[in-house]
Amino acid sequence: MSDAVRLREEGRREEARERLLSLAAxxxxxxxxxxxxxxxHDTLGLEAEAVPHYERALxxxxLSNDxxxxxxxxxxxxxxVLGRYEEAVATLGQGAAEFPEDGGLKTFLAMALYNTGRTHDAMQVLLTLLVTTSKDPDIAGYRPAIEEYAKDLDATM
Structure with a gap:
């Protein structure tokens, strides 16, 4: 399998795909x-074909934690990407719960929440991520207010 990973990393993705499909069989x-x-498959833009492999992997x-x-x-x-937004929220939500330090999972979760119309939840995730990861002193100075607004954007303070 290391040969297939090396091929992918070298940009020889189609060759890697063929090798990995053989290994998967x-x-x-x-x-x-x-x-x-x-x-x-994802790197080749073959998202629909990637899904069953991801599902089988999980x-x-x-699998290592990473x-x-x-x-x-x-x-x-x-x-x-495939418009399966509820499944995206469930999967990314599970990922964010298992790996709470991962800002990428939270960012993609916020986008999926937005796609399902859960804009308040999406903003809550993003605002919380912002105040817990930003090194911008202007944001840090407003951290308590931003944390409160993350709980309820409609609240007045």
């Missing part, structure tokens, strides 16, 4: 092979 229960196969065992995080983000963002 040979090892259908290998979560790492499934994850790498999903990833290469149902399996043996790869599990990547698979949750990859599947959630792929669902979103």
């Amino acid at each position: 040979e090892f259908p229960h290998d979560a790492e092979v499934a994850y790498q196969t999903a990833w290469v 149902k399996g065992t043996g 790869d599990r995080r990547g698979a949750l983000l990859g599947l959630g963002s792929t669902y979103r």
Whole structure:
């Protein structure tokens, strides 16, 4: 499998895809092979084809924490691209719960929440992420107010 990953990293994605599809057929229960196969499909813009590989990777065992995080983000963002917004929210929400320090998962979750019409929830996620990660002193100076508004944007202070 390392050869296929190397091919993908070298930009030889179609070759990597062919190799990974062969490995996925040979090892259908290998979560790492499934994850790498999903990833290469995503890099080629083949999102619909990536989904079953992501799903198989996440149902399996043996993914490192980093790869599990990547698979949750990859599947959630792929669902979103495909217009499967509720599935995106569920997957990205699960990822954000499992990996609360990951700002990427939260950002994609906010976008999916927006797509489902849950704009308040999306803003809450983004504002909370902003105040907990920004090093901008102008934002830090308003942190208490922003945290309160994140809870209820319609509130007056």
